[in-house]
Amino acid sequence: MLQIYNTLTKQKAPFKPLVEGQINMYVCGITVYDYCHIGHARVMVCFDVITRYLRARNWRVNYVRNITDVDDKIIKRAHENGETVEQLTERMIAAMHEDEDALGVLRPDQEPKATAHIDEILALISTLIEKGFAYPASNGDVYYRVERFAEYGKLTNQNVDELRSGSRVEVDEAKESPLDFVLWKAVKPGEVSWESPWGAGRPGWHIECSAMSKCCLGDTFDIHGGGPDLPFPHHENEIAQSEAANGCTYANHWMHAGPVRVNSEKMSKSLGNFFTIRDVLAKYDPEVVRFFLARVHYRSYIDYSEDSLKEARVMLERFYQALNGVSLPKSADESLDAGYEGAKAFELRFYEAMDDDFNTPKAISVLFEMVNELNKLKKTSESAAVALASKVLELAGILGLLQQNPDAFLKGADKEGEINAAAIEQLIEQRNAAKANKDYAQSDKIRDALAEQGVILKDSREGTSWFRES
RNA sequence: GGCGCGAUGGCAGAGUGGUCAUGCAGCGGACUGCAACUCCGUUAACGCCGGUUCGAUUCCGACUCGCGCCUCCA
Numbered sequence: 001m002l003q004i005y006n007t008l009t010k011q012k013a014p015f016k017p018l019v020e021g022q023i024n025m026y027v028c029g030i031t032v033y034d035y036c037h038i039g040h041a042r043v044m045v046c047f048d049v050i051t052r053y054l055r056a057r058n059w060r061v062n063y064v065r066n067i068t069d070v071d072d073k074i075i076k077r078a079h080e081n082g083e084t085v086e087q088l089t090e091r092m093i094a095a096m097h098e099d100e101d102a103l104g105v106l107r108p109d110q111e112p113k114a115t116a117h118i119d120e121i122l123a124l125i126s127t128l129i130e131k132g133f134a135y136p137a138s139n140g141d142v143y144y145r146v147e148r149f150a151e152y153g154k155l156t157n158q159n160v161d162e163l164r165s166g167s168r169v170e171v172d173e174a175k176e177s178p179l180d181f182v183l184w185k186a187v188k189p190g191e192v193s194w195e196s197p198w199g200a201g202r203p204g205w206h207i208e209c210s211a212m213s214k215c216c217l218g219d220t221f222d223i224h225g226g227g228p229d230l231p232f233p234h235h236e237n238e239i240a241q242s243e244a245a246n247g248c249t250y251a252n253h254w255m256h257a258g259p260v261r262v263n264s265e266k267m268s269k270s271l272g273n274f275f276t277i278r279d280v281l282a283k284y285d286p287e288v289v290r291f292f293l294a295r296v297h298y299r300s301y302i303d304y305s306e307d308s309l310k311e312a313r314v315m316l317e318r319f320y321q322a323l324n325g326v327s328l329p330k331s332a333d334e335s336l337d338a339g340y341e342g343a344k345a346f347e348l349r350f351y352e353a354m355d356d357d358f359n360t361p362k363a364i365s366v367l368f369e370m371v372n373e374l375n376k377l378k379k380t381s382e383s384a385a386v387a388l389a390s391k392v393l394e395l396a397g398i399l400g401l402l403q404q405n406p407d408a409f410l411k412g413a414d415k416e417g418e419i420n421a422a423a424i425e426q427l428i429e430q431r432n433a434a435k436a437n438k439d440y441a442q443s444d445k446i447r448d449a450l451a452e453q454g455v456i457l458k459d460s461r462e463g464t465s466w467f468r469e470s
Numbered sequence: 471g472g473c474g475c476g477a478u479g480g481c482a483g484a485g486u487g488g489u490c491a492u493g494c495a496g497c498g499g500a501c502u503g504c505a506a507c508u509c510c511g512u513u514a515a516c517g518c519c520g521g522u523u524c525g526a527u528u529c530c531g532a533c534u535c536g537c538g539c540c541u542c543c544a
Contacts, residue, residue: 010474030544043544073542153473156539162472163540205542227544232473258475259538269543295493296483301476301537311482315493321507353484361484365492375508440503447505458506465507 028226032092140186224251339387410467
């Protein structure tokens with residue numbers, strides 16, 4: 001039984017989709033004015049793992065993640081760069097796709113862009129005005145009338161009076177109330193804009209998600225997700241807009257990923273303490289980064305540091321050491337399960353962990369137990385080892401992990417300025433010759449020399465293999 | 471000020487009202503020419519103070535500390 005923590009109710013509850021077997025999920029995506037950082041990567045990987053798992057358990061998932069391709073920051077940045085909004089956003093969308101491809105994040109089923117849904121946005125605003133939940137103001141903006149929506153604040157337990165008194169928002173004369181937020185922003189000179197019944201302008205941030213989710217998934221859908229800083233005000237405002245306009249529940253389950261921290265502070269654009277995905281990928285294998293993110297529960301914070309990345313690398317090495325040398329069949333084969341009865345029990349425990357609000361750390365601990373068993377089986381039963389190893393690969397695949405050739409992962413790619421594979425192989429041959437002559441002084445000298453360059457040798461009955469240490 | 475979250479062994483990180491997390495590191499063995507890989511064994515924890523209970527790291531309350539949202543931010 002799948003249980004998911006719901007931000008709305010603040011507790012875990014059994015998950016039940018609107019339509020049996022079908023899950024409609026909307027996740028707030030990126031505002032594309034800069035390269036994605038590790039915090040973005042976390043949300044991407046988190047919902048990628050969730051989608052993969054749900055599909056592995058035979059749910060049909062329609063995963064929609066939007067792209068915000070027009071807003072203040074984009075306009076500002078495009079202007080600074082001397083390029084058009086479209087040039088900037090196209091560039092950043094391409095970069096985002098590169099980053100997520102590297103991390104093994106599967107593309108969402110739909111990636112709607114705000115600028116491609118202006119008609120739906122205008123229609124939604126019209127409905128809100130008709131129903132009295134929104135009003136065009138004297139300055140050309142259209143605002144949402146927050147106090148008209150009785151349930152405002154239900155997602156994050158805010159009450160309107162507290163919000164009003166604690167409001168840090170500058171009072172805008174055009175607004176009826178400081179809490180009101182903008183649905184349609186009147187155009188300023190030199191900005192991109194679209195025509196509307198209320199004058200030229202562009203959509204406010206919150207309305208696009210209400211419009212696009214309605215367009216892609218309907219008035220009510222199963223899961224709405226996003227990053228840690230979105231519940232208030234973004235998601236609160238989405239609820240206000242959609243439920244007022246559509247007259248029904250917006251999303252049944254709200255899921256929010258935890259923050260990535262640096263030195264105990266949230267990694268964020270405004271603090272300037274962020275590391276872009278491409279920066280990190282320049283130093284670490286993408287799978288190491290993915291493992292670093294997956295080994296902590298999705299709702300907890302993660303502290304970003306070089307040490308944690310290195311630790312993630314060491315943990316992956318244990319998996320690949322175990323997998324190395326097991327000759328797996330080319331394609332998945334159910335009959336393999338017969339080779340080792342214990343595989344099924346591990347699988348059940350893995351599912352049990354994932355069914356409990358996607359507990360990836362616990363699921364990974366099961367994989368480690370499987371590795372321990374695998375290492376033992378390798379010494380006793382080839383067929384059982386193959387069966388268990390293929391199960392490890394299958395389950396890890398649900399997390400998007402262990403998809404590389406083990407030997408290639410362990411050896412790593414040749415790098416400029418470091419000893420290359422051919423040179424290593426040559427030294428190993430020299431060492432083996434020395435060993436054959438029982439000239440251990442010489443053979444140890446070669447091994448030590450390689451170790452100094454980060455190359456570790458491993459002798460076995462089959463010969464000498466090597467890997468680069470992390 | 472309002473609304474939330476967290477505090478677990480040297481580190482990372484799950485979890486549970488009474489018995490094992492898991493990984494890294496450490497220690498002792500096995501394997502090895504010596505190592506590496508691997509295996510076996512092992513050390514070690516539940517912020518502080520009360521309460522409930524036969525029993526609490528786990529439930530309840532207070533406290534301390536840390537963090538997030540309340541302005542754009544995943």
